[in-house]
Amino acid sequence: MAKKSGRILIGLACEDCRSVNYVVSKNKLKKTDPLVLKKFCQKCRAYKTHRETKKLD
Numbered sequence: 001m002a003k004k005s006g007r008i009l010i011g012l013a014c015e016d017c018r019s020v021n022y023v024v025s026k027n028k029l030k031k032t033d034p035l036v037l038k039k040f041c042q043k044c045r046a047y048k049t050h051r052e053t054k055k056l057d
């Protein structure tokens with residue numbers, strides 16, 4: 001039985017090309033702000049700002 005931890009999976013999408021390059025989990029109970037991270041985008045081949053996008057869970 002899976003316990004309810006409050007963590008959800010979200011996608012991180014590149015701000016430029018909109019492709020979802022990363023999937024991270026976060027605790028929605030503790031962190032309510034949208035995630036914004038600088039990560040490498042395979043499509044742009046550069047470090048781009050990635051924003052929280054659709055919930056996967």
Ligand SMILES: [Zn+2]
Pocket residue numbers: 014015016017018019041042043044045048
């Ligand atoms: Zn990109």
